[in-house]
Amino acid sequence: MANRVMLLVGTKKGAFILRSDEARRDWSIRGPFCETWPINHMVADPRAGTIWAAGGNEWFGPAVWRSEDLGESWTHSSAGLAYEAGATPIKSAWSLALGPGDRLWAGVEPAGLFRSDDRGETWSHVIGLTEHPTRADWQPGGGGLILHGIVTHPADADRVWVAVSTGGVFATEDGGATWAPRNRGTRMDYAPEDQRYPEHGQCVHALAMAPGMPDRLYQQNHCGMYRSDDGGRQWVSIEAGLPSTFGFPAVAHPRDADTLFLLPLNGDQAGRFMPDAAAAVWRTRDAGANWQALRDGLPQQNAYFGVLRRAMAADRLDPAGVYFGTSGGALFASADEGEAWTCIAEHLPTILSVETLVLDA
Amino acid sequence: MPEPVSVLLPDALVRLFPGASRHVEVEAGTVAEAIAALDRLWPGMADRLCDSTPAIRRHLNIFVDGEQARLHSAIPSGGEMLVMTAMSGG
Numbered sequence: 347m348a349n350r351v352m353l354l355v356g357t358k359k360g361a362f363i364l365r366s367d368e369a370r371r372d373w374s375i376r377g378p379f380c381e382t383w384p385i386n387h388m389v390a391d392p393r394a395g396t397i398w399a400a401g402g403n404e405w406f407g408p409a410v411w412r413s414e415d416l417g418e419s420w421t422h423s424s425a426g427l428a429y430e431a432g433a434t435p436i437k438s439a440w441s442l443a444l445g446p447g448d449r450l451w452a453g454v455e456p457a458g459l460f461r462s463d464d465r466g467e468t469w470s471h472v473i474g475l476t477e478h479p480t481r482a483d484w485q486p487g488g489g490g491l492i493l494h495g496i497v498t499h500p501a502d503a504d505r506v507w508v509a510v511s512t513g514g515v516f517a518t519e520d521g522g523a524t525w526a527p528r529n530r531g532t533r534m535d536y537a538p539e540d541q542r543y544p545e546h547g548q549c550v551h552a553l554a555m556a557p558g559m560p561d562r563l564y565q566q567n568h569c570g571m572y573r574s575d576d577g578g579r580q581w582v583s584i585e586a587g588l589p590s591t592f593g594f595p596a597v598a599h600p601r602d603a604d605t606l607f608l609l610p611l612n613g614d615q616a617g618r619f620m621p622d623a624a625a626a627v628w629r630t631r632d633a634g635a636n637w638q639a640l641r642d643g644l645p646q647q648n649a650y651f652g653v654l655r656r657a658m659a660a661d662r663l664d665p666a667g668v669y670f671g672t673s674g675g676a677l678f679a680s681a682d683e684g685e686a687w688t689c690i691a692e693h694l695p696t697i698l699s700v701e702t703l704v705l706d707a
Numbered sequence: 708m709p710e711p712v713s714v715l716l717p718d719a720l721v722r723l724f725p726g727a728s729r730h731v732e733v734e735a736g737t738v739a740e741a742i743a744a745l746d747r748l749w750p751g752m753a754d755r756l757c758d759s760t761p762a763i764r765r766h767l768n769i770f771v772d773g774e775q776a777r778l779h780s781a782i783p784s785g786g787e788m789l790v791m792t793a794m795s796g797g
Contacts, residue, residue: 381722405719405766405792406755422723423751428759435758 349704351661352416353669354397355677355691356385356699361399363417364691367707370667370681373690379420380411386494387656389442390703391465397703398466400452402438410439410452412466426469427452427460429476437490441656445498445506453493457484457510461522472522475508480527480546484513487549487568494655495553499560507563507578512549515565515578528578535569552596552655556603564606564634566596566655568614573634584634589621595658599683600666604633607660607668607684609653620649627658627668627684643687644678651676656699663704671697709734710785712741717792720756724749738769739778741788756790766793 353364360378385401399411409422441453450462459472495509504521514529527546549568556562572581599605612621625644651672658670675694711732735741746753770789
């Protein structure tokens, strides 16, 4: 039975959905959805086909959009998606994750976490994170003070990791009541030399969990690339062999815990585009010991684009498809785990996020 | 008996609420009361007009009988409340 493969693409000017079959060769595109609001992230429930889109509009504020018909129609809600009166209001919904028990999580700007137990109809503030004693030290990065990454444990609904720029990685094991920093071993190059390994404050750019190994996490940081094999309690550098220590996305393989895809940029003070203006996705097959550049089909000249932290994803097919969207609005796809690439869309608005949805036909 | 308030909403807002119309009449004595009445008609609309401060969203302007208003501003009987999107975006 053929699969339907969809790419959920959040852009600066609305959400788009691309659709193909299992071959992932020919793609159709629909959109822009969500009234052209900036959409920072989208996720889907592959069982029900529900799609959510997190965003914020300069006029009308933050909301999480929802479609129950694969994008044909949308509703939105921000019921409960608010800090208490007097606090700086939420500007935008930034990240989503669907965990066990249909628990939906949303990260927002200014950084905080919300939870929905009714599939996005209403939200409740995860106060334990906002009241964490380190909260006053969190500083806005280039994209604002954002909670941009949420990783849920596949079996334990109470275990969640979040990524805050810039506050670092924090984890809860009690459903959000209490949180602990998980940054040991990650570097902060922009601090004095004797203060480069603090407990919190690091600029995490992306978090990914290895399939089948929930205690193995990968992290692309502003300052290096890391792996943890104990749920983030200790990180080790795996940046040797990469063209730079700077990049945004990190994407795990759907089945192989040792395979990871990265898209390093040339450096945080060097323009933040493709190294040597030649595009490559970098892949490890051995948990970060060795890295291979995958360039076939990607532009090798004048590639002055960037790729943002949520703008790369893999599907669950075999071989896995890998996809990334650029700051210039181009979307690249590989149906063979990065060996060969094709540009499947151009001239979209700035791509903020890419996720996949595979449905049995 | 006070006359209802005539409310005119921007198209970009109305598009977010299926079935909503740009022009509506509500019973209200202040801007906050008018927004609460809009939220009863179209649940969620108050969140689009106000933030949690609470205040009218920064990039929206509300005028009562031609004068820029705030949440606590009074609306006279039979008055007009105009909601406009401000210049914003890129």
